[in-house]
Amino acid sequence: MKATRRMMAVAAAALALCAFADENEALDGEAAAKPASDAKVFNMLPLCRVLEGAAEVMAPGKDWEEVQEGRYYPLGSTYRTIGADSRLSIMFGPESEVSIKGEGSFSSRAQRVGEPSRAVTLGSGTIYVKLPNNLAEGLFKVCAPGFTAYNLAGSSRFTFSGTGDGDEAVVRCVTQSLAVEGRHFKIPLMRSANEIKIRTSQDNLVTALYGLRGDVPVVLDQGRIRIKDFETGEMKEEDKTLEWKLSPQTTVRIHRALPTIGKRMSVTVMTFDAGGELRNRCAFAEGRVEVNTGELGPTSKKEREELAKRAADVTESEGGEEGGDDAAAETTEEL
Numbered sequence: 001m002k003a004t005r006r007m008m009a010v011a012a013a014a015l016a017l018c019a020f021a022d023e024n025e026a027l028d029g030e031a032a033a034k035p036a037s038d039a040k041v042f043n044m045l046p047l048c049r050v051l052e053g054a055a056e057v058m059a060p061g062k063d064w065e066e067v068q069e070g071r072y073y074p075l076g077s078t079y080r081t082i083g084a085d086s087r088l089s090i091m092f093g094p095e096s097e098v099s100i101k102g103e104g105s106f107s108s109r110a111q112r113v114g115e116p117s118r119a120v121t122l123g124s125g126t127i128y129v130k131l132p133n134n135l136a137e138g139l140f141k142v143c144a145p146g147f148t149a150y151n152l153a154g155s156s157r158f159t160f161s162g163t164g165d166g167d168e169a170v171v172r173c174v175t176q177s178l179a180v181e182g183r184h185f186k187i188p189l190m191r192s193a194n195e196i197k198i199r200t201s202q203d204n205l206v207t208a209l210y211g212l213r214g215d216v217p218v219v220l221d222q223g224r225i226r227i228k229d230f231e232t233g234e235m236k237e238e239d240k241t242l243e244w245k246l247s248p249q250t251t252v253r254i255h256r257a258l259p260t261i262g263k264r265m266s267v268t269v270m271t272f273d274a275g276g277e278l279r280n281r282c283a284f285a286e287g288r289v290e291v292n293t294g295e296l297g298p299t300s301k302k303e304r305e306e307l308a309k310r311a312a313d314v315t316e317s318e319g320g321e322e323g324g325d326d327a328a329a330e331t332t333e334e335l
Helices: 002-033 301-318 324-334
Strands: 047-058 078-093 096-101 105-108 118-130 140-144 147-153 155-162 166-173 177-182 185-191 195-201 206-213 216-228 235-246 251-257 266-272 278-285 288-292
Touching (some): 047 096, 078 118, 096 105, 140 155, 147 155, 166 177, 177 195, 216 251, 216 266, 216 278, 216 288, 235 266, 235 278
Parallel strands (some): 118 140
Antiparallel strands (some): 047 078, 078 096, 078 105, 096 118, 105 118, 118 155, 140 147, 147 177, 155 166, 166 195, 177 185, 185 216, 195 206, 216 235, 251 266, 266 278, 278 288
């Protein structure tokens, strides 16, 4: 009888262990299906995983010093490689890595301990970003003066350089996806193999977007407009946007001007097709429904010449008025 009871107890324990193991497997499978959380993605501090050639780091409040492989560095540090054959890989987590191949530089964002997200700022050269394919939205950003790439997942590549009058960035989504946002434009989704170029003037008053690979959707600001609510009969204001497909050889140009009084910029947004022809044009003042041309549409070269001639004739008839020549030049340039 005692032997029988012992056998029954052993069998019950075995069943319990099997049930516990099955439950753990189910939980592991459920966790694998969920987006990667910040706790599983990022270490508290970035780690130098690979160093080939020469590289330096400047921690917050310190001078440049040689990077040491296998060492952790505080957030807010700036990294730079020296020499075309150098390679540096900084791990932000087990599957989260930012690398430089050749000469280049980037900085990590300084932040409080425990903050879940991470961000880097482009400095120069080609920067490679590798993240989990299922990384949750809002956890990693790549910043530059004229734009911010966000909601990154998978692999991406950023080539950043100065142009003398500003900067130029080539953004390529290698795998998975990312989004890009800047003043007066937004790219909600770039997919695998999509590539664009972004040029920003030094004063941030001009932004140009160029399509390089694939069709990339761009949402462009067109100012505020007043529309009628047919349910209530009241007039209301809302922001108007234009959706444009940034394909290879197509372009978006955004020109801004600072007002003499106030802080609301005057903005002109234009799109050009692969042949260089103007397809859309809209001018507005930020946040002012009263100052908005609406969609002006394309004009032919002949129409532009006629408008320029008309402006010149008007200027000549005004003769000796102060500023006449400057006004004609500005009018012709705008046309």
